[in-house]
Amino acid sequence: MAKMIAPYLLTALTVLLMGGFSGCVPAGEDEPEDVVRPVKLMQIKKPSPEINRILPGKLRPQRETRMSFRVANELQSLEVDTGDYVHKGQVVARLDPRDFRLAVQNFEGSLGEARSNLKAMQEGARTEDVISLEAELRAAGSAVRESQLQYRRHKELYEQGAVARAELDRTETALEEARGRKRHLEMELQKALIGARDEDIQAMQSRIESLEAALEEAQSALQDSVLRAPFSGYIAEKHVENHENISAGQPVATLQDLTRLEVKFGLPEQLVVQKDDIKEVYCILDAYPGFPLPARLKEVSTDARELSYKATAILTMPENIRALPSMAAQVHISIAPDEDGDQLVTVPETALFTDSQGKDRVWVYDSGSSRVQSRQVRTGELTSAGVQVLSGLGAGDLVVTAGAHFIQEGQKVRPLE
Known part of the structure; x- marks a missing residue:
């Protein structure tokens, strides 16, 4: 067994010694011209035409979508089954609409009231309203005069010790209330005659705009309580059942075209x-x-x-x-690669070296002279098979794949078997 192994060990030792000795050449010194370095070669093959x-x-x-509601509520009815064909716009499911309808009605009522108030503020009060306010103001004036008489009478009696302090305070309070009601009616009558202030009108207009936006949102929510197919197709899967509480965005059914x-x-x-x-x-x-x-x-x-x-x-x-x-x-x-264009090949990473200008190069072997010449290449990505060479090499080229950093331009080499 030892006799069989010995020739292989001798060959390997010879290769290692040749590589080791060559590494001992000082940097910058040319190797002797008669040094023939063993190298491993790779032949670039012509790509298959197809x-x-x-x-x-x-x-x-x-096209596939998981349909869902934009609003949340209880699922009232799921109107499709798995495998059903639905047309674009066909109803797939409905939520309980009562809450959405009530919200629309509330905003419609508030908006109507606000618009009526704005109209009254802009146009002023009607004639009959002015007459009524004038009558109330006259009555309020009489009430103030009566309260003044009562207050003066109780004040004299209190100074004489005939009534308690509480009675005087009661008549004084009644007098202030009568005066306050009269001032309020005077302001109301002034509004009725000349209209509301500009800032009050602007505030009402802002309220109307806010109510209009809220109504539009409530109407959209009511429309969104009905789920319709966005395109024609088949129901591939149902994700919910009737009477479940559905969240906004929760998948209801999958639709496929x-x-x-x-x-x-x-x-x-x-x-x-x-x-x-x-x-x-x-x-x-x-x-x-x-x-x-x-x-x-x-x-x-x-x-x-x-x-x-x-x-x-x-x-x-x-x-x-x-x-x-x-x-x-x-x-x-x-x-089918373009025969006129560059052919993409892959070489081992060890075949590449960089010149003084930072360009990627490889050594190409000339079998006639047994010497190598450097050639600039354009590289691509590093893959599991090696480095992609986008240009610079052609079919039949013999490239040095091992020992590229230990040889020089024009050096004689010997291919390893």
Whole structure:
């Protein structure tokens, strides 16, 4: 057994010693021209003229919504069942409308009263109202005079000790009340004759605007107590039952438009960078294995999940195929790179080095002279397979993938087997 292992150990030791000695050359000094360094090479292959991939996917409706009320109350009636087809605008569910109707009625009443008051303030009182106020004011004046007589009489009696202090205070209070009522009626009569003050009118106008806004909001809440389908489709699921207390925004039912379907699938990162070269996409449903369905790539996410990027393709559905959401599908993708453009290849990260100007380069091996020449390349993203090279390399190029930092321009190298 030892005899079998010995040749391999000797070969490995020779390679290690050659690499170790070369690392001992001082920086800035040229290596001897006769040093032939062993290197590992990689040949750039010509990309296939067409790449075909089959990826698993699942159907989803392009339009799907979880319908909900914008207001809260008890659910009075849910008028659909799972699987029902509904037209756009059709009633799906209703909340108990009593609270909403009462709010509308209250605001309508308050608004009508405020508008009447504003009209009276702007136009002044009617003639009959003025006559009535004048009569009340005359009566109030007589009451003041009578109260004055009573007060003077009780004051004289109190000074004579004929009545108690409480009786005098009572007549004085009655006199002040009579005077206050007279002043109030005088102000009311003045308003009736010349109208309300500007600030009072502005305050009433502001109140009317506030009531109008509140009424509009109450009317909208009443309308929102009826849930209608935003588009035609099928009820995929019910989330509530009758007589439940429903919160605003709580899902009531899921509505799906099955006339337009799309397929969701994961696109590997190797294909994401070539998505602009995708020439054809079609799907085959597991339920209809003999019917390829034309598709169009709609979008590709920029955030990877589980080493793939979420992609969506829109299907063209013939009338004779009954496809439903969540059906399994096989997504067929054909990629045809542009032969006239740069071919994207991937090399190990160890093949790259940076020149004095900060440009990425690789060593390209010339089999005729057994020497290497540096070549500038334009790099892309770092993937699990290596670094993407967007330009600078072509099919057939031999690239040094190991030892790139230990060789020089034009140096002779020996490819490792």
